[in-house]
Amino acid sequence: MNELTINLDVSSSVPLYEQIYKYIKKEIQNGGLPFHKRLPSTRNLAKYLQVSRTTVDMAYGQLVSEGYIEAQPYKGYFVCELEGLYHLETQSDGRLSKKEDASVKPKYDFSPNGVDLNSFPHNAWRKLSKNILLEENKYLFRLGDAQGEYELRSTIAQYLRQARGVSAMPEQIVVGAGNDFLLLLLCSMFGTGQKIAMESPTYKKAYDLFCNLSNEVRIVEMDESGMKIDQLMKTDAQIAYVMPSHQYPLGTVMPVKRRMQLLEWASLAPNRYIIEDDYDSEFRYKGKPIPALQGYDRNGRVVYIGTFSKSIAPAIRVSYMVLPESLLDLYKKRGKTISSTVSRVDQMIIANFLNEGYYERHLNKMRAVYKGRHDVLLEELRAFRGICRISGENAGVHLLLTFKNGMKEQEAIEKAAHQGVAVYGLSRYFVGEARAPGQDTVILGYANLPEDEIREAVGYLKRAWL
Amino acid sequence: MNELTINLDVSSSVPLYEQIYKYIKKEIQNGGLPFHKRLPSTRNLAKYLQVSRTTVDMAYGQLVSEGYIEAQPYKGYFVCELEGLYHLETQSDGRLSKKEDASVKPKYDFSPNGVDLNSFPHNAWRKLSKNILLEENKYLFRLGDAQGEYELRSTIAQYLRQARGVSAMPEQIVVGAGNDFLLLLLCSMFGTGQKIAMESPTYKKAYDLFCNLSNEVRIVEMDESGMKIDQLMKTDAQIAYVMPSHQYPLGTVMPVKRRMQLLEWASLAPNRYIIEDDYDSEFRYKGKPIPALQGYDRNGRVVYIGTFSKSIAPAIRVSYMVLPESLLDLYKKRGKTISSTVSRVDQMIIANFLNEGYYERHLNKMRAVYKGRHDVLLEELRAFRGICRISGENAGVHLLLTFKNGMKEQEAIEKAAHQGVAVYGLSRYFVGEARAPGQDTVILGYANLPEDEIREAVGYLKRAWL
Numbered sequence: 001m002n003e004l005t006i007n008l009d010v011s012s013s014v015p016l017y018e019q020i021y022k023y024i025k026k027e028i029q030n031g032g033l034p035f036h037k038r039l040p041s042t043r044n045l046a047k048y049l050q051v052s053r054t055t056v057d058m059a060y061g062q063l064v065s066e067g068y069i070e071a072q073p074y075k076g077y078f079v080c081e082l083e084g085l086y087h088l089e090t091q092s093d094g095r096l097s098k099k100e101d102a103s104v105k106p107k108y109d110f111s112p113n114g115v116d117l118n119s120f121p122h123n124a125w126r127k128l129s130k131n132i133l134l135e136e137n138k139y140l141f142r143l144g145d146a147q148g149e150y151e152l153r154s155t156i157a158q159y160l161r162q163a164r165g166v167s168a169m170p171e172q173i174v175v176g177a178g179n180d181f182l183l184l185l186l187c188s189m190f191g192t193g194q195k196i197a198m199e200s201p202t203y204k205k206a207y208d209l210f211c212n213l214s215n216e217v218r219i220v221e222m223d224e225s226g227m228k229i230d231q232l233m234k235t236d237a238q239i240a241y242v243m244p245s246h247q248y249p250l251g252t253v254m255p256v257k258r259r260m261q262l263l264e265w266a267s268l269a270p271n272r273y274i275i276e277d278d279y280d281s282e283f284r285y286k287g288k289p290i291p292a293l294q295g296y297d298r299n300g301r302v303v304y305i306g307t308f309s310k311s312i313a314p315a316i317r318v319s320y321m322v323l324p325e326s327l328l329d330l331y332k333k334r335g336k337t338i339s340s341t342v343s344r345v346d347q348m349i350i351a352n353f354l355n356e357g358y359y360e361r362h363l364n365k366m367r368a369v370y371k372g373r374h375d376v377l378l379e380e381l382r383a384f385r386g387i388c389r390i391s392g393e394n395a396g397v398h399l400l401l402t403f404k405n406g407m408k409e410q411e412a413i414e415k416a417a418h419q420g421v422a423v424y425g426l427s428r429y430f431v432g433e434a435r436a437p438g439q440d441t442v443i444l445g446y447a448n449l450p451e452d453e454i455r456e457a458v459g460y461l462k463r464a465w466l
Numbered sequence: 467m468n469e470l471t472i473n474l475d476v477s478s479s480v481p482l483y484e485q486i487y488k489y490i491k492k493e494i495q496n497g498g499l500p501f502h503k504r505l506p507s508t509r510n511l512a513k514y515l516q517v518s519r520t521t522v523d524m525a526y527g528q529l530v531s532e533g534y535i536e537a538q539p540y541k542g543y544f545v546c547e548l549e550g551l552y553h554l555e556t557q558s559d560g561r562l563s564k565k566e567d568a569s570v571k572p573k574y575d576f577s578p579n580g581v582d583l584n585s586f587p588h589n590a591w592r593k594l595s596k597n598i599l600l601e602e603n604k605y606l607f608r609l610g611d612a613q614g615e616y617e618l619r620s621t622i623a624q625y626l627r628q629a630r631g632v633s634a635m636p637e638q639i640v641v642g643a644g645n646d647f648l649l650l651l652l653c654s655m656f657g658t659g660q661k662i663a664m665e666s667p668t669y670k671k672a673y674d675l676f677c678n679l680s681n682e683v684r685i686v687e688m689d690e691s692g693m694k695i696d697q698l699m700k701t702d703a704q705i706a707y708v709m710p711s712h713q714y715p716l717g718t719v720m721p722v723k724r725r726m727q728l729l730e731w732a733s734l735a736p737n738r739y740i741i742e743d744d745y746d747s748e749f750r751y752k753g754k755p756i757p758a759l760q761g762y763d764r765n766g767r768v769v770y771i772g773t774f775s776k777s778i779a780p781a782i783r784v785s786y787m788v789l790p791e792s793l794l795d796l797y798k799k800r801g802k803t804i805s806s807t808v809s810r811v812d813q814m815i816i817a818n819f820l821n822e823g824y825y826e827r828h829l830n831k832m833r834a835v836y837k838g839r840h841d842v843l844l845e846e847l848r849a850f851r852g853i854c855r856i857s858g859e860n861a862g863v864h865l866l867l868t869f870k871n872g873m874k875e876q877e878a879i880e881k882a883a884h885q886g887v888a889v890y891g892l893s894r895y896f897v898g899e900a901r902a903p904g905q906d907t908v909i910l911g912y913a914n915l916p917e918d919e920i921r922e923a924v925g926y927l928k929r930a931w932l
Contacts, residue, residue, distance in 0.1 A: 177807035313607035341643035
């Protein structure tokens with residue numbers, strides 16, 4: 001029995017049974033205990049190590065359950081043949097390359113993709129997560145509905161009706177891991193070769209994705225109300241992709257009249273659809289909130305896409321789309337084969353986050369936070385009145401500055417960067433052949449900058465641009 | 467001050483400040499406290515309600531942070547204009563339809579998609595989740611790398627090298643929410659109109675997905691070693707989709723020689739690729755483990771796809787693919803625009819699950835559990851030796867029974883169902899025009915049936931079929 005002289009450390013935080021288990025496992029793995037070798041009986045080993053028999057029983061039990069040893073009736077415990085047994089060491093390996101470099105960060109970043117995470121309700125989220133992960137909810141680790149958990153879908157349906165005027169039954173809602181995925185899913189449903197009308201500038205990822213899947217994008221011009229319907233009418237597009245609540249990146253809010261014209265376009269031919277990407281409609285600072293385009297749709301032509309990326313946090317990866325009833329059969333045939341992309345645990349956390357009132361509180365808090373930043377930024381930007389025009393400031397968490405003093409976009413970005421401030425050029429959002437002639441515009445997102453930092457940052461922008 | 471006569475319940479579990487906050491919020495929402503109305507000072511309200519001033523301060527603070535009231539210096543607190551403020555009630559609504567019916571469940575279900583969740587390391591998972599959700603990890607709610615967290619990718623790379631002989635740098639790994647999503651992503655990268663060789667029967671979701679995105683599938687026959695290479699050579703396919711470790715659903719294990727031939731096919735023309743779907747390779751009962759096809763690939767032609775669906779739990783929705791270096795540029799150009807589909811929190815839970823040794827333990831435990839079930843099922847199935855042939859039993863968690871007594875697949879399924887046992891027909895996995903002539907085969911998955919239930923279920927199958 002000498003081979004099992006285990007140095008037990010009674011003062012260790014590692015339980016004794018686990019020390020025994022680990023010792024034997026290691027001995028088996030390194031060959032110290034050869035295959036088919038008989039282990040001492042639990043009684044003898046307990047006596048030898050001066051521990052309780054239960055302790056040795058637990059250690060042996062763990063080894064049996066992991067396939068290292070086996071119990072043979074009337075004979076005792078024997079080391080198993082280990083071929084192919086998993087033995088994963090976390091060793092460092094020269095072949096693995098070093099962590100990819102993070103690029104140098106600016107001191108102030110007006111990223112249009114920011115969110116304020118200081119306001120993220122961390123404790124609530126943690127509590128909800130803990131409650132969901134109770135043993136009794138073990139079923140949540142089985143594969144769920146490809147469309148999303150019914151409970152979450154019905155919670156989203158209620159939220160959308162109250163907050164966005166969207167009319168949806170849970171059966172029409174598909175939950176997915178991000179808007180990009182939902183657009184991929186839609187493309188897979190519609191099939192390739194669609195003619196899709198888009199604005200320029202637009203959400204470039206959507207454009208790339210449509211093109212990558214062999215759809216043809218028709219660029220339609222915009223005015224201050226959004227996509228020009230008379231131009232749209234002249235194209236052969238069957239699908240129009242729009243962001244009526246707050247066009248990205250221009251920030252245009254489509255007025256009701258234009259929405260009605262767009263819906264009319266869709267009704268003029270069979271199988272015309274509108275994809276309404278409502279990515280940041282939660283935040284609005286001026287004028288009456290306008291219900292989603294989907295809410296006006298009487299002909300079942302709108303696919304509504306929303307997300308919790310902006311309103312909760314980008315990394316939770318939960319978006320949803322509302323399909324018109326006319327597309328439900330197509331979804332069942334061509335979309336539902338793709339298993340859900342959101343874990344059921346995460347889905348239930350979000351459902352409870354909404355149902356228990358956390359989302360309502362969080363949205364109102366965020367609106368107040370963003371409104372404060374919005375107001376401070378607008379106030380500070382008055383210094384630039386002489387050299388630029390502000391637009392897109394009525395909603396969302398970014399606005400645009402268009403220079404009217406001849407400063408070029410790239411020049412403005414570089415001068416700002418020189419002062420440690422990151423602003424973003426509009427030109428990166430142009431798609432197709434369309435370019436706005438002679439417009440030099442930068443985007444300032446303020447979601448991730450506290451009010452005092454906004455003041456400081458604009459101070460540096462003054463040095464850069466004035 | 468009469469309007470703030472709040473009935474405080476000191477015995478309630480709801481804190482006093484929250485009771486005050488809720489009362490005032492409700493009054494504002496229902497108009498009892500009109501816009502611009504001045505609230506009593508915190509000192510006066512505290513005195514009136516006989517609570518501490520801190521309590522009222524906290525209630526007012528909450529209301530300010532959610533935008534219901536605002537503080538005006540030297541004047542006091544005033545009700546804000548509420549237009550558009552979120553007020554989400556969780557009301558039941560007649561329009562929402564009832565929960566979709568679950569179909570009647572069989573008493574014993576040999577589903578090939580099952581996993582054993584009784585062995586799921588629930589406590590470990592919960593502990594890891596709790597640790598990840600610490601306040602200091604708040605950054606995990608920002609949008610992460612589209613490719614997946616570097617830490618997880620490097621952990622997966624290590625695991626794959628040790629357990630599957632896959633040679634991968636973290637830079638080659640893309641994490642995604644399920645194999646279906648990764649296949650969608652691949653299609654989007656390769657572009658539509660690809661000619662893809664597949665076996666029949668096969669993983670039907672992959673077939674549907676390829677077809678929906680306008681690829682052309684070439685069906686190639688199989689023999690007992692897998693896809694026939696001479697037939698493959700005669701097609702115009704550029705991509706071959708195979709499951710060498712354990713073909714789904716046939717369970718064929720592709721021997722090394724055939725793997726080499728397949729790799730040779732890929733090397734014979736530029737831009738030929740093999741998609742190796744290694745969906746359940748973790749479980750193997752006979753013969754030496756064969757390294758993944760990817761491990762033999764010297765020319766960078768294999769895209770390896772793996773998943774934690776079978777080895778941990780289906781609903782966690784985490785899969786990964788290893789791209790050959792030759793495809794990394796294409797990924798950066800056409801794939802990386804799709805934001806990650808897995809939450810960073812979930813990615814870190816999995817990384818820690820692997821790094822802290824839980825995965826190793828869990829895999830070994832599951833292998834022992836599944837091996838036990840596999841052995842019991844094989845033993846019990848000896849009763850059917852006279853009427854059917856067993857195949858696909860050397861790996862994975864399902865096997866096949868092919869009837870040689872003239873019993874039709876549908877007949878076998880119905881007779882089993884009549885006895886309360888669900889078995890699954892092979893024919894549902896055939897794609898294209900190909901059908902195996904005169905084969906009547908059912909699939910029995912045993913991952914989700916304990917050994918005693920397997921014995922009972924086979925007892926009922928005897929009544930059904932003998």
